[in-house]
Amino acid sequence: MSTDVHSLDPQQLKIWLQAAGKRDAAAFRRLYDASSAKLFGFALRILHKRELAEEVLQESFVAIWNNAANYQSHLAAPMTWMATIVRNKAFDHLRRSNTAVEIDADQFDGEVMNALQDPQRTPIEALQLSGDAKALAWCMSALEGAHRQVVALAYYHDLSHSEVASQMKLPLGTVKTWIRRSLEKLRTCLARGEQA
Amino acid sequence: MNIRNNPILRQKLAAEYALGTLRGGARRRFEGWLHQDADLRNTVAEWQQRLAPMAEFAGAVTPPKRVWTAIERRLDLNKPSARWQFWKNDNLAFWRSLGMVSTALTALLLVVVMRGPGTAPAESNYVATLTDDKTNTVMLVTADPRHHDMEIRLASNVAVQPGHSLHLWAVPKQGHPRSLGLIKAGRTVLPLTAQAIGADVAVLAVSLEPPGGSPDPNGPTGPVIYKGAWVQM
Numbered sequence: 001m002s003t004d005v006h007s008l009d010p011q012q013l014k015i016w017l018q019a020a021g022k023r024d025a026a027a028f029r030r031l032y033d034a035s036s037a038k039l040f041g042f043a044l045r046i047l048h049k050r051e052l053a054e055e056v057l058q059e060s061f062v063a064i065w066n067n068a069a070n071y072q073s074h075l076a077a078p079m080t081w082m083a084t085i086v087r088n089k090a091f092d093h094l095r096r097s098n099t100a101v102e103i104d105a106d107q108f109d110g111e112v113m114n115a116l117q118d119p120q121r122t123p124i125e126a127l128q129l130s131g132d133a134k135a136l137a138w139c140m141s142a143l144e145g146a147h148r149q150v151v152a153l154a155y156y157h158d159l160s161h162s163e164v165a166s167q168m169k170l171p172l173g174t175v176k177t178w179i180r181r182s183l184e185k186l187r188t189c190l191a192r193g194e195q196a
Numbered sequence: 197m198n199i200r201n202n203p204i205l206r207q208k209l210a211a212e213y214a215l216g217t218l219r220g221g222a223r224r225r226f227e228g229w230l231h232q233d234a235d236l237r238n239t240v241a242e243w244q245q246r247l248a249p250m251a252e253f254a255g256a257v258t259p260p261k262r263v264w265t266a267i268e269r270r271l272d273l274n275k276p277s278a279r280w281q282f283w284k285n286d287n288l289a290f291w292r293s294l295g296m297v298s299t300a301l302t303a304l305l306l307v308v309v310m311r312g313p314g315t316a317p318a319e320s321n322y323v324a325t326l327t328d329d330k331t332n333t334v335m336l337v338t339a340d341p342r343h344h345d346m347e348i349r350l351a352s353n354v355a356v357q358p359g360h361s362l363h364l365w366a367v368p369k370q371g372h373p374r375s376l377g378l379i380k381a382g383r384t385v386l387p388l389t390a391q392a393i394g395a396d397v398a399v400l401a402v403s404l405e406p407p408g409g410s411p412d413p414n415g416p417t418g419p420v421i422y423k424g425a426w427v428q429m
Contacts, residue, residue, distance in 0.1 A: 028273070032267070036264075037258045038256050040257050041257040045254035061267045116253075136246065140250075154217050155250050158216050160219045179212070179217060184207075186246060
């Protein structure tokens, strides 16, 4: 999909999202075409089951259509806003169905994981990521491997500090410290990137 | 605890809130602060903005076609909007914020005032207050299921232009509007049909039509000039 990178341009997504808020079904379709693969991949990674992920994607886009008029572009980029909806719907689903998800230590797409570990070997530039995701990937690759994993576990699996601790077989205090420090490092690193 | 003057703690809690690790009582307390603290809401939004791109690390997977088909069907996106589907062009938030509650309360007060004391409202009454495009209330519709009629009162300052008629419609959530009848100046009583009172009716609307009403039985041909939510009391 060579159009992917181009169509994830936040300005373009914002125009479609705002048009969808004015009940423009054609713009909504373009928004879906441009973002659904990323969002489906995300839902799939959280839920592991295809049919569940399909259901969550469907519910998410119904919510996106219904709430598009309330989207505030100064608070969130379009992908951020939509990914947050998908994440909340996915966790809602898991809570409702009381399904335990197998949590794999190997969090991400192999390619992305390689890039995060060693940007020299798989350049982050080569991945089809939006600008925001590239910046975050750079900053996460600068974290220590285990710290990165702790942050990703919490984000992808809706885990509390103690759940992360038991998952990683680490003391609770260690997990708390790692998460606090990692978040602080990410903030500093991302702020540097914005200035550059 | 006051966190307003503790920027480090504010950052830490906002970050953990966005990440999802803030739980239980601490989370509820934090959500309480969020309500009254716009700056804290911004801090959370910034953290969501920082962390959300992690979603893309999962890699893209093209969903099967049936997902879009289901979305399209659920949202009824295929049908072109006809002129009477005015709410499709309006911001949906407008209809929500219109405040079913306040509309209903206004209407209820009017019902009580108009009927005078001593006449208890019949069970499952429906009411609607219709407003013009400047949100002035111009019309009150009350349904009386016991007598199978509905009473329409037009505000005294509303004149029906000569050569035109006012046509009242029940607008269901799906499908065509249903004609309820024509409205005269002052007070009009129309038969209350099962159609009108159906639970699927969301809105009442009035269109400006040639004498005798809309030539199209399936909807207005003229502009919709008044509308209001149809509320069960």
